Amino acid sequence: MAIKYVSIISDIERKINEGHYRSGQKLPSIRSAMELYGCSNSTAARAYAELEKRHAIYSIPNSGFYVVENQADMKPAAGSGTIDMASASPDLNLFPYRDFQHCLNKAIDTYKYNLFTYGDSQGLDMLRRTLVSHFANDQVFTASERIYITSGIQQAIEILARMPFPNGKRTVLIEQPGYDIYFRYMVTEGMPVRGIARSANGIDLLELEEQFKNGDIKFFFTMSRYHNPLGTSFSVEERKTIARLASKYDVYIVEDDYMGDLGSEQRFEPIYAYNSTSHVVYLKSFSKIIFPGLRLGAAVLPDRLLSTFKSYKLYADASLLSQAALEVYIKNGMFERHKRQISSQYEARITALNEAVERYNKAGLIETSGVRSGVYVQFKMPLTINLELLMKRLLERGISVRSGKDFYLSDYKERDKFLRISISRVQPEQIDEGVKAIIEEIQRLY
Template identity: 70%
Template sequence: MKKYAAILTDMEQKLSEGHYRPGAKLPSVRSAAQAYGCSTSTIIRAYGELEKRHAIYSIAQSGYYAVDRAGADSQQGESAQIDLSSASPDLNVFPYLDFQHCLNKAIDTYKYHLFTYGDSLGLDRLRQTLASHLAGDQVFANPERIVVTSGAQQALEILAKMPFPNGKKTVLVEQPSYKIYLRYLEAEGIPVRGIARGTEGVDLRELEERFEHGDIKFFYTMSRYHNPLGTTTSVEERKAIAALASKYNVYIVEDDYMADLGEERSFEPIYAYNRTSHVVYIKSFSKIIFPGLRLGAAVLPEPLMETFGSFKRYADTSLLSQAALEIYIKNGMYERHKSKIYNQYAARMRALQEALKRHNEAGLITIAGTSSGIYVQFKLPQTVNLDRLTKRLEKRNIIVVTSQGCYLSDYREREKFLRISISRVMLEQIEDGVKAIIEEVKRS
């Protein structure tokens, strides 16, 4: 990232996190240039951009001042609530103005083509851009094998319902796992079985046994930043899963929905290790931009393309949104925003780890070594009553999600934990939230 972009991102982040109160004066151009180690012209350019975004305002002969953030009063009124449950991106960092520019540019570029039905597989230029974008995650695919979906959820639902070339019927899911998908599979009556996943991943011997004898159509897994565990599988495990898929003709559905939130720059997904086209790779853009965008992408093996297309049938994703996303990615805005989000979440994750070190002396809560993504598993003693714990925390205005919905209904080998998310919690609230959770666990 260029120096100017990095400086602009840092300034914008400080403003969104409340480092400067509404009306507070920002450092002078000369002081800021010294602090960032750059020229005064770079600072003037950054301040000018922030002023265009209505984040600051200038007064002649005086300097630059912070603008009252939209919704700041309501946020202060809600500041007593500590939200450690929500997985949605922070409202304060939604790229409204950048994306508005991309929407306007898309209308100007594509004109009336945006208001037709379009291709059910997605806008051709977006699929070409995604081919280059995904290559950065070591997912190399021709645009013809990329399908734009209405979020990752649509792709997961289609894959669950459609027949696969291996003729098998059962979906194998990690336990615990993404609760919305588990409920969907059960509600639709799709044959589904669970396999335990702990902080070290799945038991590969058991996985091989299931692949060989379990009539497994596909294995649904999150190789990094697992929901709800927050953990990432090892290179060895990803390679082993890819090899087992080829050996037993079982497909892997790899949900890499948080691919852009991590520090593992050289991470290679299971997709990168499989040479027999047995991996479906799924990515979402909602966790980086905003949930309402409802855009995702699925990279499909050639044998699945026709069937997947017949189940998708029609273009159900806004062409305008697709065109705007193509411009957003192609012009570097996505990478810049990704860096901004990552830096913010990384600071919150560090604060969470540090708070645990200070308040968890008795070791009542066990966590895995998670440093990226948004989730952390707070593993609790089996004696803790989750319902009573969450009610007591709610009385203290602390909102958490428990493990209760993260398992299949008939799965018995369950652990008790809280799924902690740092996505929406304010940095300064983390210490109080962690301290309160530990105090309430002690009471259990």
């Protein structure tokens, strides 16, 4: 029986790898497998159970067994022909549809009626416990009691902006250029917000210290890794210094590590890991690694902020079914597998983009942020370039990009002129054409 059981597994795995069974395809029923392989019901069932444990297949109750998504089987989505170098949304072709469907089914089987209650405003207990070990891989050591599950990271950062902090300060400091949706929210709500310059070369730590010392700063909102829109990451020295200054001046850091899972950097220790006085709120989103519609984020909070944050997050608004499916997805290793796949895809696109820049930027009219992984790259250009006219000409050529103007506070004076290039949705074969066109149009306007 053991030999037959192993041979069935090997044959099905071979057929999946060779494309005989494709993503989402229904496998022969256990009864059909008995006849196909000349084995007993228990042997066929055991082989299928082992394949499901290996995440090669998944089961749907009262339906059968299906092949888990294989990225190589995905076909490019039909599009309008536009070269999309603007969108930050994940590539539709890289969404783990089948994997996550499998996890949704497992979550329903595992948690059953618990998923159909209102739940806890702090989030599903088992997911928070799973995130403790998941975050530890990024050197974020915490307890489940200090983790809050939110309906996307946007909800978490809006709560943090509204709620009072123990230091009694009021102003939020945000990088310029920086996360436009967040600072526009604060301006609309009339909250005190101030900018501090950040470039591809980093941040002026002396200016940061001055702001912390005299600027009535409640917290500093930063993307330490794969910054939007620059694409760059802080150096170890910068991360350590920011952690030290937070402790020295009683200023909190809100560290948005939403892109952290998309890179290939090894042993990147966030600011959180260097701060010993619990002045860092660590945020993680799962939208960019799985799909935006999941709308799940997690906040790791210092003890001093827990009760206040709880009072502002009054109800459970994140889907319990999504939380349960995410818990299964992480625990069974699918998240790590998908992370490696999508990171490899994006890194190849960044490499192709850098090579295209080197090929066509002979006149040196653009400076890039020089990133090697992540999603964003800054194309900085001479101040004499008319950015609006440049974007109009690119659109006429079927190329969409984001203007750097979008990422500054309206009253912020010291601005660079640049385009934010995203490789998230642009297909690999379009990158060379897109970069060539951008540089050609900059040359015409120079």
